[in-house]
Amino acid sequence: MSHTLPIEVQLDQTECCGSGLCASIAPTAFRLDTSGVAVVLDTAATTDRDVLVRAAKNCPTLCITLTDNGSEIDLF
Amino acid sequence: MTGVLTTLRAGDPGLVVVGGGIAGxxxxxxxxSAGYTGRVTVVAAERHLPYDRPPLSKQVLTGELAPEAPVYHGAEYFADLGIDLMLGQQARRLDVERRVLHVGDAGGGELTVPYSAVVIATGARPRRLPCAEPPEGVHVVRTVEDAAGLRAELLTGPQVAVVGAGFIGAEVASSARALGLDVTVIESAASPLARAIGQSMGDLLGGLHARNGVRLVCGRGVTGLHGTDRVEGLLLDDGTSVAADLVVVGVGVVPDVEWLADSGLPLDDGVACDEYLRAGRSEVLGAGDAVSWPNRSPGRDAYRTRSQQWTTAGDQGRHVAEVLVYGADAAGPFExxxxxxxxxxxxxxxxxGLLNRDAALLELRPDRSRLVAAYRDADRLGGVLTVNHPKEFRRLRALAAAGAPWSQIAPREMSLADDLSGGDAA
Structure with a gap:
């Protein structure tokens, strides 16, 4: 029996520029906090993989890292 | 030292920010966040809450984001912070002696807004083609209305011509191509992006157009438009024409500072600020695309520049806030x-970094799906450009910021000709 582990979502807040694009593309995974920096939401784990990848690829500073089953997802 | 805002008394008019973009x-x-609790007012010409402009030439055109303003925060966010928003108000005049901003709305209403300190962040507007009444179908991309109008027309399947092969032009061309459209890009310079990233990298990245089925015409200026009611094409300075039902103009921006003409503030390529972003007076500062300032990079003399980058505008906004709260000495010069x-x-x-010169390639996949280029500034690493390589970008950007010697990266330099041989054959 197989099961799928959730994708691990990491966001480097020191690199985040606060564009909010991740939150626009994947509102169940990210939002801008009150200081204007993006944070990862608990519901990121249940967000569709393709949506997470689009959010990560569109990040202006590429500060989002996605890990699937222990290995980093190659965005490009 | 303390800043202008920390010396205010109860009842003072407080901070007025002119402009609702990222700088404001x-x-x-x-x-x-720095602890100022007095009044704050934002006066913005657009009717929208502050929104993210960069996606307008990218994700909004391709449909990845809806063609509505991608706002950063809702109205309650500003209410919670105690920030008054005056939206849809155009700045008309600044009286620096009386410390009053004059604004007007589209309906002819006029208001005066007193200030203790003012930040000029009115940004810039796109340069347009010099014709009095352009026919229908000629677009620029700056506001969400621009992007929504352009997106709607792109969906009708037009033949597209983009004037200007800078970053905005390239992004619009790419977005139109992603929608399956026939696209031609016209650039007046001999190489695309040469002023931004130097000729060698400009030529290399300009190759992305052809690789993706977009025609790039360089070294040709646009001298006229075909069509009366609706645009039918462009006339070029060699007498040839490019057919197009839709034209997008991406030939740079002009700082929105005409309203300051009689203010007495120094104007030179926008509001000419000092290294602390002050505009000739301690209570008048500037941030974003509307200002120039003497920028500095490691080991270099300062040079007056006007950034048109979103990140610079936001960082300038943070900096003027720190100058206003902590004082210029504590905040330091803006670099x-x-x-x-x-x-x-x-x-x-x-x-x-400094990219207006030729670069050394450190890594290149022939199809441009990965590229790392380093820019030399005398004996230092002056700048970095990458494609699809954030880790290497971060490493080299930090080295450049630290003024790292060129010898630290130069040994890995490779020859442009070597790596591209065969890669461009198709």
Whole structure:
């Protein structure tokens, strides 16, 4: 029996520029906090993989890292 | 030392920020996080809450984001921070002696807004083709209305011509191509992006157009438009024409500072600020695309520049807030590496530092799906440009910021000709 582990979502807040694009593309995974920096939401784990990848690829500073089953997802 | 805002008394008019873009937003967020509790007013010409402009030439055109303003925060966010928003109000005049801003709305209403300190962050507007009454179908991309109108027309399947092969032009061309449209890009310079990233990298990244089925015509200026009611094409300075039902003009921006003409503030390529972003007076500061300032990079003399980068604008907004709250000495001079990014043809371009020169390639995949280039500034690493390589970008950007010697990266330099042989054959 197989099961799928959730994708691990990491966001480097020191690199985040606060564009909010991740939150626009994947509102169940990210939002801008009150200081204007993006944070990862608990519901990121249940967000569709393709949506997470689009959010990560569109990040202006590429500060989002996605890990699937222990290995980093190659965005490009 | 303390800043202008910390010397205010109850009842003083407080901080007025003119402009609702990223520079204005970061200014008001930062004065609050720095502990200023007095009045804050943002006066913005657009009717929208502050929104993210960069996606307008990318994700909004391709349909990845809806063609409505991608706002950073809702109205309650500003209410919670105690920030008054005056939206849809155009700045008309600044009286620096009386410390009053004059504004007007589209309906002819006029208001005066007193201030204790003012931040000029009115940004810039796109340069247009010099014709009195352009026919229908000629677009620029600056506001969400621009992008929504352009997106709607792109969906009708037009033949597209883009004037200007800078980053905005390239992103619009890429977005139109992603929608399956026939696209031609016309650039007046001999190489695309030469002023931004130097000729060698400009030629290399300009190759993305052809690789993705977009025609790029360089070294040709646009001298006229065909069509009376609706645009039918462009006339070029060699007498040839390019057929197009839709024209997008991406030939740079003009700082929105005409309203300051009689203010007495120094104007030179926008509001001419000092290294602390002050505009000739301690209570008048500037941030964003509307200002020039003497920028500095490691080991270099300062040079007056006007950034048109989103990141610089936001960082300037933070900086003016710190000058206003902590004082100029504590905040220090504003220095920036002018970081930018561009999404086009499925790749992510990142750049920072002094890039207006030829570069050394450190890594290149022939199809441009990965590129690392380093820019030399005398005996130092002056700047970096990458495609799809954020880790290497971060490493080299930090080295450049630290003034790392060129010898630290030069041994890995490779020859442009070697790596491209065969790669461009198709």
């Amino acid at each position: 937003l970061r200014t008001v967020q930062t004065v609050r 920036h590496d002018l970081y930018f990014w561009s999404d086009q043809y499925g790749v992510k371009i990142q750049g920072a």
